[in-house]
Amino acid sequence: MIFSILITTYNRLNELKHTLHALEEFYLRDDIEFLICVDGSTDGTYTFLKEHYPKISLINHETSKGLIASRNELLSLTKAQYAISLDDDANFLSDNVLENIETVFKKYPKCGLQAFSIYWDLEKPINTLKYEEIERVKGFVGCGHVWNMKAWNSIPNYPAWFIFYGEEDYAAFQLFKKDWHIYYNPEVLVHHRVNIKQRSKQKDYATRLRRSLRSGWYLYFLFYPIKLIPRRILYTLWVQLKTRVFKGDIRATSAIIKALFDVFLHIPKLIKNSNRLSSKEFQEFSKLPSVKIYWKPNNSNY
Template sequence: MSNPKVSIMITTRNRLSDLKRTCDVLTRLNPPPHEVLVTADGCTDGTVEYLKANHPDFRLTINQQGRGSVASRAAMMQQATGDLVLALDDDSYPEQLNCLDTLAQIFAKHPKLAIATFPQRTDEYPETLTQKDFGPSKPVRSFANSGACLRVSTYRSLPGFEPMFFHMYEEPDYAIQCIANDWQVYYFPEITIRHHYSPIRRNEVRNHHLHARNEFWSVIMRCPNPYCIPLALYRILSQARYALSRGPQWLIQEPKWWWQALIAFPQALKRRQALSWNGYRAWLKHP
């Protein structure tokens, strides 16, 4: 892939002040991106008006009713006309203004690379804000859509992000697909992401429930028989153990996500596209 075109995608919901800061950085990237795709997912805070007035060149998708970050990203991955897509959150952006050249070089050197993920300086973990050494490049089993680059041709050859997840866990689910099909998922420290990690629309218990539910559905969709059921049960117990570590108030709320998972179990089963055990196990063995 010579001189790949790099698109950028962002999904946002009612975090206009964060989005403005990110858009300002994107306009200063050199070279500029091939295109910027933004999905306003049920926004009611002036986001749409701001983008139309200040960034009319961005490809804007407006979801009047929120479809969730996963479905929004899945749609943009099909709409993108670039060879690569840099995925960001509305509160994250690359610190290196020449990062798109670096991305092109990384993917040119690694023809089997499906996903490149990068270290983040994030307010969620304040020690990273001054960290100087983020370690060497290495294979990984997941990534964060707040700062990762995806090869478009690979994405479109696989099931991709699962829209029924709504929010959370689309990254490891997609990484499973890539690794099981002999594609690489790698961490590269050449680019760093500044992630302000906005507290708006974040709820730890809710996110835990979404993560646990979607992890369970992912096992149902991807893990082959006869390993599917025992692994699904293990995931339930593992999430309960985590909830217990956060305190009794977390643990007594676990049935909420169990019920959500059960209600949509037939839909998850219908969308099942099981991978080979060798491929699935390769992902399990990844660091």
């Protein structure tokens, strides 16, 4: 088996239906493995999949274990050489996806992971013309990427205790330490059907901020040279105070305090699991182009 498609989902059946409809050409092929983790959903997702998609291999959690733990489980079960990871609200917009992926892996033997080009919006873009080159980058985005399973099996699993956010950066550092490379592949375009501007208005805004902040601080303690850690933490904390706390954002203030407590609580685990870059390694890593999170069409109003 060369390719698998891995999806984890939680109570988003309508989004998943859209995604699976868009992936129908892959589902109908016998040479592609499909694995979906239903992570404690109570909206009938598991029953729907059993009835309408019998070829998909399913994991069904009675209670939610979280996104990161679910991704670890999927990656432990796949038998494919290359494992494509998609969110349940993401689908491909480009053609010849598998061919483009395989070409890049063959061209770059040290490629441990490919990061896809991702368009974030509820509606797909009118113009999908691209003028980007394949290049090595620092990291990748969780909603659309593909693992070389040799690389995945050479590093530790995603840290499930992060709960949400930061697992991609964790993996990127581990790959760098093992001399595996991450390549941005602009030929594979993913539509992530999310209105990113509305997230700050959603009920889970404070939870997302807390987890985002603490995961960044976790990564400092795990991978950064020790001498850089105090300065980095103080700087990021100052930015949060200036942009949120001093402007009266009470939810953000609570999230920041809780994130600091989380870091303090996990200090023993951070020390135990550290895989710190040397100063030379950190300089080399820092010179790599940043992860490309968003893609916008050229010459458009997007």
